[in-house]
Amino acid sequence: MTKTNLITGFLGSGKTTTIRHLLANKPQHERWAVLVNEFGEIGIDGALLADSGAVLKEIPGGCMCCVNGLPMQVGLNMLLQQAKPNRLLIEPTGLGHPKQILALLTQETYAGWIDLQATVCLLDARQLSQSRYQQNENFRDQLAAADIIIANKMDTWQPQDTQALEEWQAQYGDQRPVYRIEQGRMDIALLEQPRINHAVLPDAQHHHPHAQTQGLAALRLPENARWRRALNHGQGYTSCGWIFDGETRFDTVGMMEWIRLAPVERAKAVVRIPEGRLLINRQGQDLSIETQAIAPLDSRIELIHHGEADWNALQSSLLNIRLS
Ligand SMILES: Nc1nc2c(ncn2[C@@H]2O[C@H](COP(=O)(O)OP(=O)(O)OP(=O)(O)O)[C@@H](O)[C@H]2O)c(=O)[nH]1
Numbered sequence: 001m002t003k004t005n006l007i008t009g010f011l012g013s014g015k016t017t018t019i020r021h022l023l024a025n026k027p028q029h030e031r032w033a034v035l036v037n038e039f040g041e042i043g044i045d046g047a048l049l050a051d052s053g054a055v056l057k058e059i060p061g062g063c064m065c066c067v068n069g070l071p072m073q074v075g076l077n078m079l080l081q082q083a084k085p086n087r088l089l090i091e092p093t094g095l096g097h098p099k100q101i102l103a104l105l106t107q108e109t110y111a112g113w114i115d116l117q118a119t120v121c122l123l124d125a126r127q128l129s130q131s132r133y134q135q136n137e138n139f140r141d142q143l144a145a146a147d148i149i150i151a152n153k154m155d156t157w158q159p160q161d162t163q164a165l166e167e168w169q170a171q172y173g174d175q176r177p178v179y180r181i182e183q184g185r186m187d188i189a190l191l192e193q194p195r196i197n198h199a200v201l202p203d204a205q206h207h208h209p210h211a212q213t214q215g216l217a218a219l220r221l222p223e224n225a226r227w228r229r230a231l232n233h234g235q236g237y238t239s240c241g242w243i244f245d246g247e248t249r250f251d252t253v254g255m256m257e258w259i260r261l262a263p264v265e266r267a268k269a270v271v272r273i274p275e276g277r278l279l280i281n282r283q284g285q286d287l288s289i290e291t292q293a294i295a296p297l298d299s300r301i302e303l304i305h306h307g308e309a310d311w312n313a314l315q316s317s318l319l320n321i322r323l324s
């Protein structure tokens, strides 16, 4: 049986950062796998987790109603049967609703395969006092479905955020533990906690058409194409992602500035630069940048915003920071 944890949390709360931390601290003799589903069509979290020593399966372009279908099950079955991992960590999209995925994991089919342990929900306490998050059904349901709450990004909180967290815990905590951490550094032993919370969640709203979803096809470039873009929308959010061929290189400083200044809520990129690879991850003002000497096979960029953004204008400036 594969011990399995769902790692939930709203967009940019620190799920991938936490999974990277957990993988870096896993028992050496154990094989771990990660199943990651992103809202954006161009998968980037996979690249962020690539060197972490885990067996990785990415399912891009979705929200729960879609991933609960075939791609999710195929990905899950492949991981369980081929990799036979000791532990599986599942990162659903930050805009996902946990009900469907918990229903899938507790299906009879998986009874002999999956030992479902604690569901861990990442929370950025700053979001508790913003009505846009408070009123978001996914944000609330992710917290309601959790066994363990990990309040991340402590370094960024003001006294009113700590107070909002304490108030939230008193009102909705339901005796569940809330741990305060930074940079996803949660105690790995918490994963062993049992799943005890069987909160009855409402069904997710299913009215979010995927007009331009390209699914797995977005991961590949058509023959002879230098780049393509893919859009997704749902739950009041839109995403625009670009994938560029392995020959395309970007100006390093230009790319960092483009990501920093893009007028969107969430931005991620793994791109080829003259020095090798540039990884940029931005949620609001939280920004992390890494460079690595090994060049990536292609370049991927993903932006996510609540409501519409001027993707064409962003695309024009992006195309201008390519090096010839
Ligand atoms: N200041 C600060 N930034 C953090 C912390 N933890 C994560 N971040 C940053 O927050 C951003 C989002 O982190 P991710 O781990 O990618 O978040 P995620 O929940 O996986 O995001 P999605 O998969 O897009 O929903 C990144 O820029 C991280 O570097 C923290 O403790 N403090």
Ligand SMILES: [Mg+2]
Pocket: 015, 016, 017, 045, 091
């Ligand atoms: Mg992530």
